[in-house]
Amino acid sequence: xxxxxxxxxxxxxxxxxxxxxxxxxxxxxxxxxxxxxxxxxxxxxxxxxxxxxxxxxxxxxxxxxxxxxxxxxxxxxxxxxxxxxxxxxxxxxxxxxxxxxxxxxxxxxxxxxxxxxxxxxxxxxxxxxxxxxxxxxxxxxxxxxxxxxxxxxxxxxxxxxxxxxxxxxxxxxxxxxxxxxxxxxxxxxxxxxxxxxxxxxxxxxxxxxxxxxxxxxxxxxxxxxxxxxxxxxxxxxxxxxxxxxxxxxxxxxxxxxxxxxxxxxxxxxxxxxxxxxxxxxxxxxxxxxxxxxxxxxxxxxxxxxxxxxxxxxxxxxxxxxxxxxxxxxxxxxxxxxxxxxxxxxxxxxxxxxxxxxxxxxxxxxxxxxxxxxxxxxxxxxxxxxxxxxxxxxxxxxxxxxxxxxxxxxxxxxxxxxxxxxxxxxxxxxxxxxxxxxxxxxxxxxxxxxxxxxxxxxxxxxxxxxxxxxxxxxxxxxxxxxxxxxxxxxxxxxxxxxxxxxxxxxxxxxxxxxxxxxxxxxxxxxxxxxxxxxxxxxxxxxxxxxxxxxxxxxxxxxxxxxxxxxxxxxxxxxxxxxxxxxxxxxxxxxxxxxxxxxxxxxxxxxxxxxxxxxxxxxxxxxxxxxxxxxxxxxxxxxxxxxxxxxxxxxxxxxxxxxxxxxxxxxxxxxxxxxxxxxxxx
Ligand code: GCW
Numbered sequence: 001x002x003x004x005x006x007x008x009x010x011x012x013x014x015x016x017x018x019x020x021x022x023x024x025x026x027x028x029x030x031x032x033x034x035x036x037x038x039x040x041x042x043x044x045x046x047x048x049x050x051x052x053x054x055x056x057x058x059x060x061x062x063x064x065x066x067x068x069x070x071x072x073x074x075x076x077x078x079x080x081x082x083x084x085x086x087x088x089x090x091x092x093x094x095x096x097x098x099x100x101x102x103x104x105x106x107x108x109x110x111x112x113x114x115x116x117x118x119x120x121x122x123x124x125x126x127x128x129x130x131x132x133x134x135x136x137x138x139x140x141x142x143x144x145x146x147x148x149x150x151x152x153x154x155x156x157x158x159x160x161x162x163x164x165x166x167x168x169x170x171x172x173x174x175x176x177x178x179x180x181x182x183x184x185x186x187x188x189x190x191x192x193x194x195x196x197x198x199x200x201x202x203x204x205x206x207x208x209x210x211x212x213x214x215x216x217x218x219x220x221x222x223x224x225x226x227x228x229x230x231x232x233x234x235x236x237x238x239x240x241x242x243x244x245x246x247x248x249x250x251x252x253x254x255x256x257x258x259x260x261x262x263x264x265x266x267x268x269x270x271x272x273x274x275x276x277x278x279x280x281x282x283x284x285x286x287x288x289x290x291x292x293x294x295x296x297x298x299x300x301x302x303x304x305x306x307x308x309x310x311x312x313x314x315x316x317x318x319x320x321x322x323x324x325x326x327x328x329x330x331x332x333x334x335x336x337x338x339x340x341x342x343x344x345x346x347x348x349x350x351x352x353x354x355x356x357x358x359x360x361x362x363x364x365x366x367x368x369x370x371x372x373x374x375x376x377x378x379x380x381x382x383x384x385x386x387x388x389x390x391x392x393x394x395x396x397x398x399x400x401x402x403x404x405x406x407x408x409x410x411x412x413x414x415x416x417x418x419x420x421x422x423x424x425x426x427x428x429x430x431x432x433x434x435x436x437x438x439x440x441x442x443x444x445x446x447x448x449x450x451x452x453x454x455x456x457x458x459x460x461x462x463x464x465x466x467x468x469x470x471x472x473x474x475x476x477x478x479x480x481x482x483x484x485x486x487x488x489x490x491x492x493x494x495x496x497x498x499x500x501x502x503x504x505x506x507x508x509x510x511x512x513x514x515x516x517x518x519x520x521x522x523x524x525x526x527x528x529x530x531x532x533x534x535x536x537x538x539x540x541x542x543x544x545x546x547x548x549x550x551x552x553x554x555x556x557x558x559x560x561x562x563x564x565x566x567x568x569x570x571x572x573x574x575x576x577x578x579x580x581x582x583x584x585x586x587x588x589x590x591x592x593x594x595x596x597x598x599x600x601x602x603x604x605x606x607x608x609x610x611x612x613x614x615x616x617x618x619x620x621x622x623x624x625x626x627x628x629x630x631x632x633x634x635x636x637x638x639x640x641x642x643x644x645x646x647x648x649x650x651x652x653x654x655x656x657x658x659x660x661x662x663x664x665x666x667x668x669x670x671x672x673x674x675x676x677x678x679x680x
Contacts, residue, residue, distance in 0.1 A: 002191070002461065003187060003191055004489055006048065007049075007492060009051045013492065016133075021052075022052065022064075023065070025105070026056055026067065027076065029068060029072055034113035034116070035113045038067060038116050038119075041120050041124070042067060042108070043056065049124070049128055062103075064103075064106075066105050066106075066107050068109060069109065069110055069116055070084075071085075075103065088139070090111065090114065091110070091118060094108075095119055095122065095123050095137075106123075108120055113231075117190060117230070118190075125191075126138075143472065143473060144472075145431075145439065147196065147468070147471045148197065148444070149196075149446040150197075150444065151169065151199050153167035153168075154167070154170065155200070156207075163449070164451040164460075165450040165451035165456070166450045167450065169199050169223065175220065175223060177220075177222035177226075183226050186226050186232060192464075192465055192468025192472065194232060195231055197227060197235065198236065199223060199234065199235075202237045202289075203287070204242075209242050209246060212269065220274065221273040228276065233276055235277070235280065236270075236277075237280070239289075240284045240291050243258075252295070253295035254297050256295075259305070260309070267309040271313045278315065279318065279355075281318040282303070282318065285299070285302075286320065286322050286326075298348060299323070300351035303352055304351075304356065307352075311353070311355055314355075317357065318359045319352075319357070320359045320388070321344070321359060322341065323341060324337045324543060326543070328541050330540060334563065335563075336565050337365060338364040338590075339563060345358060345376060345383075346376065349382050355438070356384060357385065357440070358380070358383055360385055364565070366395070371587075372590060373415040375568035375569045380435075385429065386430065386440060386441050387430045389409055389443070391447040391463050393463075396508075397511055398529070398530045401650040401653055402511075403508055404462055404463065404505065404507045407478045407508055410478055413430070413474050414426070414427060420434055427474050457643075458643055459646075465484075465488075469484070479501055483498065491635070493635070499628075499631055500631070502627065506624065510617055514621070514657045516546075517606075518586060518588045518606065519588060519589050521546075526540065530653075532660040534546070534664050547593055548664075551596070553665075555593060556591075556592060559574075560578070584601075585609075608673070610662065611675075611677070614657065614658040614662050618654045621647070621654045624647060628643060628647055629644070659680055
């Protein structure tokens, strides 16, 4: 992946920096294993980039690198300005050249060892991408405090919505706690700044319910040790009905004293094994999972009960807001799944303890190719929130089709909720800068498995890499992230990296074009969620409808004639979406039901837009294939061929979507394509 070794070293490109890379001066660090990790990563990284192993010493002179925490050596402290340690906080770092006559050195320093580790990875990244000069002076502080990944891995080794093989954590109900793969994953995550991981599926089944018991805790602890050395805290998903399912109690009522006591004991057990355990991730009263509703209690009762148990140890509860009625009668036109999270949680603002964090999916429905931003984000002033993205490509091509998601997440982060006037963007809300949250940040469902290339489709690695980079610094452009990834992964060939970045940048718009139009979503094969099935969910219980008939298509979510969802936004946004004239084209069918002849802002009718985009989508996949073919010989043959294979399959998928969608809407509307192309 992007920590890949073995490219030909380019000494010339390194220029004067090269002189600094032969000696590393370490400092006497008390601290945790993270310092050892940092030194090791620096040594290994330099060796793999330059072909030469640097020497580690405790003192020296001339040109060298030195790394340590502030306060651990006078050489380091001399490079730090007054007040800088405070500004760096627990995770920031500096990389800076210092010239003191006999000593000319580049210092890598953090206030903490964790900050230092991030400095090392950043240094290596700059070195490998040619971004390092001998005048280096970098200061970095992450934007978000919680920067997490979630795994939907099950103990039998399967991964829910996983498209890259089996779990790296489990096989046959056993934890793979000595696996080298887990350590490599910790390296990958730390190299892009991830600091938290939940290692089991939010749908907590029978075996996984026992992860918090002594049966599995010794193994959980071993995995936590691996991640700890890379500055990553471990979290577990828990089953709300665990007190019953483990056979200890007859109720899981959060207000029952025995239940409260039970969870307190469990928390104590967990902290015995994992002293820096992050906390519990909970999917409750969602998609048939147990929760407080069974006992006539609400989400605040449920979350607070767990929060009380974790509080003495500094743990948190990540409580998911993906709560909706998954047994809806499709005939019922008043219930709207998009409304559900806001309707359930907004009234509870102020009732949650301060170590509860609500985890909110970026869209109100479910990780579709295109959705508006969830109106719950920022809507609760007194309740901590974290935004949840999906790196695994459940609805965005399943790592068969290329779909670079950083631009999508950036759109979400840049969305201005206007909750507290202009500038109340998701980016600022998730950083706790709009409301003073005690805990906040970003999390996402990981896309890796035990496939040799981690992500099934090699290009899907860019999503995991980019996710980490983006949530460290959301000001980075999608394009810059794509180029960085390509250079790190395929080697120092700028032209090749530019082509790969172009392909990535084009991919989300292309995927959107040949799949579901204008924000209507779904239209996917039920359960699998890959490939077209327009009516697959239309008469189902899942609350995901498009309402296409012979006259028109779309979901009326307006306040005036529809479900009223649009009213969940602040006035300016609410009016923007409510009004047919101002609603952005790409979300038109999410908010409105319109005739096929309705004219978009682009000037096209809805039906012509559907035809055009579906033809274009396929043509653009063909262009991507020819651009990729141009890379033959410039990148290694194995990965070249692998991506060729995926792209050919993507073309078939795109054609299938094009023909199914165009044919369906031609038959429904009886309106011919203006350009008379083949529709079946
Ligand atoms: O998108 C849906 C998925 C489920 C998933 C659920 C969730 C883990 O289809 O597989 O369950 O979301 O986020 O809880």
